[in-house]
Amino acid sequence: MTDVLRLGVNIDHVATVRNARGSGYPDPVRAALLAAQAGADGITAHLREDRRHITDDDIARLVAELTVPLNLEMAATDEMLGIALRHRPHAVCIVPEKREERTTEGGLDAAGRFDLLAPMVERLAANGSRVSLFIEPEARQIDAAVRLGAPVVELHTGLYCELAGEAQVAELRRIADAAALAAKNGIEVHAGHGLTFDNVTPIAAIPQVRELNIGHFLIGEAIFDGLGAVVQRMRALMDEAR
Numbered sequence: 001m002t003d004v005l006r007l008g009v010n011i012d013h014v015a016t017v018r019n020a021r022g023s024g025y026p027d028p029v030r031a032a033l034l035a036a037q038a039g040a041d042g043i044t045a046h047l048r049e050d051r052r053h054i055t056d057d058d059i060a061r062l063v064a065e066l067t068v069p070l071n072l073e074m075a076a077t078d079e080m081l082g083i084a085l086r087h088r089p090h091a092v093c094i095v096p097e098k099r100e101e102r103t104t105e106g107g108l109d110a111a112g113r114f115d116l117l118a119p120m121v122e123r124l125a126a127n128g129s130r131v132s133l134f135i136e137p138e139a140r141q142i143d144a145a146v147r148l149g150a151p152v153v154e155l156h157t158g159l160y161c162e163l164a165g166e167a168q169v170a171e172l173r174r175i176a177d178a179a180a181l182a183a184k185n186g187i188e189v190h191a192g193h194g195l196t197f198d199n200v201t202p203i204a205a206i207p208q209v210r211e212l213n214i215g216h217f218l219i220g221e222a223i224f225d226g227l228g229a230v231v232q233r234m235r236a237l238m239d240e241a242r
């Protein structure tokens with residue numbers, strides 16, 4: 001019996017719609033509570049330096065009101081470290097960030113930024129948050145995660161989602177090999193970015209993967225079918241894959 005595969009719903013783009021007009025709706029916290037009721041095992045929220053979607057107030061309200069664990073995504077900056085230490089979320093996932101990017105473009109260079117990350121990982125863990133590193137599915141990055149003492153890595157699935165045919169199969173193999181290597185080294189494996197109903201199954205079928213974080217697609221589909229229904233459908237696809 002493989003462990004249950006958890007679904008983390010990323011609510012960033014509920015805030016994107018809200019911020020389009022500076023209104024109070026749609027409320028990301030309301031979306032988070034609804035997603036939890038529909039079967040989400042956790043909520044992911046990315047507090048970006050430019051606050052283009054999730055705001056500091058959203059994080060404060062999520063911490064106060066969520067009924068499932070919060071996974072706070074953040075860049076490796078002193079500002080974000082201070083916010084994470086103050087709120088002490090269940091989990092913190094350190095992600096790369098470029099102000100000019102439309103969305104995350106790749107994994108964190110944990111190997112190249114080792115000296116910057118080491119004290120940050122240590123302080124977040126000592127503060128009681130489960131630290132995750134959002135990385136490319138590469139042995140070099142997994143080795144860095146081991147040396148940093150990160151208990152979790154989230155493997156970037158964006159390239160897999162963009163590719164097709166043999167190239168996508170090769171990227172899936174790369175992700176599966178990275179998941180096996182990370183698990184062999186005692187690291188819990190998560191995956192995310194760009195996942196949809198159509199491409200989730202092969203990722204969900206990787207036995208070492210314990211959590212998927214999925215957002216943009218679900219929020220888009222919710223416009224047509226409602227957030228509860230699309231969360232339930234993604235949950236069912238993930239369960240069928242195991």
Ligand SMILES: CC(=O)[C@@H](O)[C@H](O)COP(=O)(O)O
Pocket residue numbers: 010012013046048073095102103104134192193194213216
């Ligand atoms: C790290 C990752 O892939 C996402 O969780 C991230 O939040 C994407 O950024 P946007 O939500 O701003 O598109």
Ligand SMILES: NCC(=O)COP(=O)(O)O
Pocket residue numbers: 010044154191192193194195213214215216217
């Ligand atoms: N870390 C991945 C995540 O939280 C959601 O990514 P996406 O589904 O919005 O691309």
